[in-house]
Amino acid sequence: MTTLTLTAYVLVWPAIVAAVLFFIARGFLKEWREARQEGRRII
Amino acid sequence: MGSEGQQLSASVVILLLVLFFGGTMLMSILISKKKENADGYMTAGNNIGFGISAASMTATWIWASSMYASATSGYTYGISGPIHYGLWGALMILFIYPFGRRIRAVAPRAHTLAEVMYARHGRSSQLMLAGSNVVGSLISLTSNFIAGGALVAMLSPFTFTQGILVMAAGVLLYTLWSGFRASVLTDFAQVMAMLGAVVVIIPVVFFAAGGPDMFEAGATNLTPQQSNFFSSEAFLHQGAPYIAAVLAYAIGNQTIAQRLFAVREDLIKPTFITATIGYGATVIGIGMLGVMALYLGLEPVGGDTNNLIPQLATTYLGPILLCVFFIMIIGSLSSTADSDLSALSSIMMADVYGQNVAGRKKADPKTMLLVGRVTMIVATGAALYFASGQMNILDLLVFVGALWGALVFPVIASFYWGKVTNAAFTVGTLAAMAVFIPVRFEMLPDNLLVNLGVDVLSVIGIGVILGLMAFGFFGLRTAKWVGGISIVVSAPFVIGFLHDYHVLSGSLVAYSVSTLVCYLMSFRNSKNFDFALIDKRVGDFDPEEDQKTDDTAPTH
Numbered sequence: 001m002t003t004l005t006l007t008a009y010v011l012v013w014p015a016i017v018a019a020v021l022f023f024i025a026r027g028f029l030k031e032w033r034e035a036r037q038e039g040r041r042i043i
Numbered sequence: 044m045g046s047e048g049q050q051l052s053a054s055v056v057i058l059l060l061v062l063f064f065g066g067t068m069l070m071s072i073l074i075s076k077k078k079e080n081a082d083g084y085m086t087a088g089n090n091i092g093f094g095i096s097a098a099s100m101t102a103t104w105i106w107a108s109s110m111y112a113s114a115t116s117g118y119t120y121g122i123s124g125p126i127h128y129g130l131w132g133a134l135m136i137l138f139i140y141p142f143g144r145r146i147r148a149v150a151p152r153a154h155t156l157a158e159v160m161y162a163r164h165g166r167s168s169q170l171m172l173a174g175s176n177v178v179g180s181l182i183s184l185t186s187n188f189i190a191g192g193a194l195v196a197m198l199s200p201f202t203f204t205q206g207i208l209v210m211a212a213g214v215l216l217y218t219l220w221s222g223f224r225a226s227v228l229t230d231f232a233q234v235m236a237m238l239g240a241v242v243v244i245i246p247v248v249f250f251a252a253g254g255p256d257m258f259e260a261g262a263t264n265l266t267p268q269q270s271n272f273f274s275s276e277a278f279l280h281q282g283a284p285y286i287a288a289v290l291a292y293a294i295g296n297q298t299i300a301q302r303l304f305a306v307r308e309d310l311i312k313p314t315f316i317t318a319t320i321g322y323g324a325t326v327i328g329i330g331m332l333g334v335m336a337l338y339l340g341l342e343p344v345g346g347d348t349n350n351l352i353p354q355l356a357t358t359y360l361g362p363i364l365l366c367v368f369f370i371m372i373i374g375s376l377s378s379t380a381d382s383d384l385s386a387l388s389s390i391m392m393a394d395v396y397g398q399n400v401a402g403r404k405k406a407d408p409k410t411m412l413l414v415g416r417v418t419m420i421v422a423t424g425a426a427l428y429f430a431s432g433q434m435n436i437l438d439l440l441v442f443v444g445a446l447w448g449a450l451v452f453p454v455i456a457s458f459y460w461g462k463v464t465n466a467a468f469t470v471g472t473l474a475a476m477a478v479f480i481p482v483r484f485e486m487l488p489d490n491l492l493v494n495l496g497v498d499v500l501s502v503i504g505i506g507v508i509l510g511l512m513a514f515g516f517f518g519l520r521t522a523k524w525v526g527g528i529s530i531v532v533s534a535p536f537v538i539g540f541l542h543d544y545h546v547l548s549g550s551l552v553a554y555s556v557s558t559l560v561c562y563l564m565s566f567r568n569s570k571n572f573d574f575a576l577i578d579k580r581v582g583d584f585d586p587e588e589d590q591k592t593d594d595t596a597p598t599h
Contacts, residue, residue: 001122001272007255009122010335013328014245020321021238024101028094028231043074043087043095043224 049357056199064213071217071225080585081408084222085154085389086305096306099230100318102378103298107190110329115348117333120277121269125330127282133323139293140315141515143303145458149574152582154393156300161398162580163457164465173394175446176297180383184426187376194372197353207430215423218381226381233374240371245328251359261338287550294454295447297386387422388415408585448553449475453561461571471561475553483549497542504551506530507558
């Protein structure tokens, strides 16, 4: 593997983690807002 | 360890622990009810949304040991090492999801997988699965407490014993009252902290340690196998035994089953896919720290590769990021430990008290809650006892893992094939264990016939594993083709060779023997089980009025 490929190989994982973090947080906020509007617990 | 790099002061560690456990405790208090109900305590009403369930599945599956083990794999096997640890671990979540949909379809209101086995077969199948779940969760709980104690001892002036006591008390306090509901909600906050830390820590360590230049300067530190992305050594020693464990760990882990029964049914797929990607990227990413350590020529303190991550953290992170690192590890171990406590309490509530002591119709939800809470206290005490003596309880994982492997075919077949009987399930599993033990521990005579027998069973095991994986996604016809082709293709490479890899061949024979015995004892059965009976036999323990009251409780 070249230096550039190895660098990308190391740094791609935190980038994917950031994307997953965004989707989970967005899902949670959406459910939290819905629960508030409907007057029920989120869990 | 601390002598190599910086340490956190006592006051900073106390502040971090108070912030972390105080925050989780506050979340737990906000959702607590004066009158908790038993079903909510076990599965939160089977109606959790995507955000919480995906966060919870991800947080639960990432435990402190998986972070350390992935870095160890990177350090030992080189650039492909973290993939051979994290990818297969992630696939454990992905490959169980098609089976999970089937399990939810036949048992929509279940609490544990063992409870469903009771409804499908009877007591012996249920207790085998529940027993293996209990031992597995207790091992995980102990391991997480040990990781917490070790971290506190490394990064602060406090001792290992003080560390495990704080971890155990913190996790127990916020989980005890609301059970699974507290576990999954706090998982959300923990996953935010944990994944957020991963996003920052990996690039910071990478650039602080020299950035791309380290790959040129440290290339000579790697063997040809370590610098090869397609390393056969990494595959055979790390990847292949993990592939064999993909279905076993998913089937045998009540923490996964519990989330499967808790998430809203239409959200099972996105939840499992998100958790697969989240777990894989996090654990592989952390494994890259091990690869960096290898390029840097770092020697683990005391020869213990578990010290690699803390060593890199104390060397390359500043004080604030070291605090973030501390929270990341505490988050990973707490989120798994609270899930283990919830899993253990559910098994004792539903499988032991609900099904075997009181009986489902006579089970009192209030007594069930008491059983659940007492279980959490006893389990924490037991795990503390094992952790404080530094007992090598992880050795038990070999047997539990094998039992889970032996259970895979009987459990999965029981949800699709009406001919499988309780006797076939039980005898198949026990026979597999009886063959596994001598293969795994090299107790068999070393002669051509025995070695050939082990190799042939291993080849069948490969076919069973790949066939079952294909079955989940593509159905029986494809599964037969995949299983058959795998056997034909692998046979020339495996026969005469694989019996020397005792860990791998032990796992494979467990799969093949349980499948063969279970199949041969079932296929002539003229009776077909009516799967609709499971929903009638497994259901809520709380009266309907309590469920309605629960649903309209105030919002927080």
